[in-house]
Amino acid sequence: MYSNRDFNRWRRHPWHGLHIKADDAPEDIYQVYIEMTADDVVKYELDKASGFLMVDRPQRTTSSPPALYGFLPRTHCAEEVANLCPDVDVADGDPLDVCVFSERHITRADIILNARVIGGIQMIDGGEADDKIIAVLEGDNIWGDVHDIADLPKIKVERLQHYFSTYKLVPGKDVNIKVDHVYGRDEALRVIAAAEKDYWNHFGHLHEAAKREENA
Structure with a gap:
């Protein structure tokens, strides 16, 4: 279990310590913490206890994510x-996972960026909801004017669907993953709102404890 001691005062925890967006940000602009780039064939993931990026597993295939x-x-x-x-x-x-398209090749992870949410993929992995929000880098010279997934070339979404449906494949074994339902901006914002509510339902006590400690 987490406690308020898990909040790292020297390096903000990317999950708990960062804000999801600036107070004055437009409705569809969010802050994203990047774990992997389009070059990575090793699965990097946040270590939830420490807040540092760790190696989760080497990918079995040569595929890499088609977006940040x-x-x-x-x-x-x-x-x-x-x-x-x-x-x-x-x-x-x-x-909540996010894939961010950028025209410029961003080559490092463990960074934060602002992105415009345009849609998502309702992924079901082993009977569990595992949505992938789709976004574009704010201010991007190619994708910056995209506001809904309908404005994105279809091949971009197809590559994401292919990646997430195959990245756990092992020869001779079945993988129970569904990535059939693709949705637009409005539904994506509803998924984000639900994930925010889930966060405060499960982890709001950490922030309350931290505030009490600061005010003590």
Whole structure:
């Protein structure tokens, strides 16, 4: 279990310590923490206890994510997110994943950026809701004017669907992953709102304890 001692005072925890967006940001602009780049064939993931980026596993295949891959701070996929996904009772219990398209090749992870949410993929992995929000880098010279997934070339979404449907494949074994439902901006914002609610339902006590400690 987490406690307020898990908040690293010297290096902000990307999940708990960062804000999901600036107070004056437009409705669809969010802050994203990037775990992987489009060059990575090793699965990097946030170590939730320490807040540092760790090696989760080497990928078995040569495929790499077709976009920057990370998550939205202070989100959690639990009951509220699962309620938006038919035929499942649970979500994966992780922060809400985000894929960010950028025209310029960003070559390093463990960074934060601002991105405009344009849609998402309702991924079901082993019977758990595991949505992938799709976004574009704010101010991008090619994709910066995209506001909904309908404005994005279809091949971009198809590559994401292919990656997430195959990145866990092992020869001779079946993988129970569905990535059939692609949704637009408005539904993506509802998924984000549900993930924010799940976060505060499960981890709000940490922030309350930290505030009490600061005021003591």
